[in-house]
Amino acid sequence: MNCISGLAKVLLVFNSAHGRPGRVGRVLGELGYEFDIRRPGEGDALPTDLSPYQGVIVFGGPMSANDDHEPNVARIMAWLANVVQANTWYLGICLGAQMMARHLGAVVRPHEGEKTEIGYYPAYATDAGRDLFPANMMVYHWHNEGFDVPPGGELLMTGDVFPNQAYHVDRRIWGIQFHPEVDDDIHESWLERAAEKTNRPNAQNPDQQRAGRQAFDAAFGEWFAGFARKVLSPCGVVSSLSTQDR
Numbered sequence: 001m002n003c004i005s006g007l008a009k010v011l012l013v014f015n016s017a018h019g020r021p022g023r024v025g026r027v028l029g030e031l032g033y034e035f036d037i038r039r040p041g042e043g044d045a046l047p048t049d050l051s052p053y054q055g056v057i058v059f060g061g062p063m064s065a066n067d068d069h070e071p072n073v074a075r076i077m078a079w080l081a082n083v084v085q086a087n088t089w090y091l092g093i094c095l096g097a098q099m100m101a102r103h104l105g106a107v108v109r110p111h112e113g114e115k116t117e118i119g120y121y122p123a124y125a126t127d128a129g130r131d132l133f134p135a136n137m138m139v140y141h142w143h144n145e146g147f148d149v150p151p152g153g154e155l156l157m158t159g160d161v162f163p164n165q166a167y168h169v170d171r172r173i174w175g176i177q178f179h180p181e182v183d184d185d186i187h188e189s190w191l192e193r194a195a196e197k198t199n200r201p202n203a204q205n206p207d208q209q210r211a212g213r214q215a216f217d218a219a220f221g222e223w224f225a226g227f228a229r230k231v232l233s234p235c236g237v238v239s240s241l242s243t244q245d246r
Contacts (some may be wrong), residue, residue: 040079054088097174104153139178171231
């Protein structure tokens with residue numbers, strides 16, 4: 001892309017040995033990014049100097065953001081201060097959003113009625129989120145905890161079961177509770193590895209989830225591609241947003 005010198009780079013941090021960038025990787029690749037993949041739970045170091053990176057993405061995982069005994073959680077939580085201080089954008093997906101929210105002082109907790117969101121559920125843009133999210137959208141979830149909006153942040157999407165679905169802080173730090181990276185291959189691998197979790201309260205069974213993919217995934221994917229062009233672009237689109245949008 002001619003708006004940057006050289007190839008832009010994104011740091012991808014996975015909370016499991018099996019994590020893959022999926023659709024998120026394909027969309028960012030089309031924007032001109034190359035990737036540096038780290039798995040701290042597998043022993044990979046996390047760079048404290050983030051100046052080589054235009055962005056950082058922390059993906060989801062089966063653990064809790066409160067599980068400080070988990071090596072990946074402890075390492076990422078200690079490292080997030082470097083991200084907050086850096087001149088990069090940040091996207092937290094599910095656990096990644098919860099970790100950043102907790103780092104910034106918010107609470108991460110299970111649903112008070114012990115419900116989960118595993119499958120496709122509606123999310124709704126707030127007034128603050130309407131420039132980046134549709135008024136309502138079916139999104140793919142796999143979680144049993146949610147985040148409070150961190151101090152200084154703004155709620156961008158809400159939901160019926162977990163009320164906080166997306167937030168931003170200073171239009172540079174983004175957290176979403178759902179999983180735009182999930183494509184057909186990733187979805188089937190999750191259903192195979194964790195099928196027993198689809199029996200949890202409010203979870204959808206595998207057949208319901210597959211039907212949801214057929215019905216909702218195309219629009220979900222189109223949304224993420226547009227979101228990425230607007231706020232994750234190596235051309236610095238985020239910095240050109242008008243002050244009234246900040």
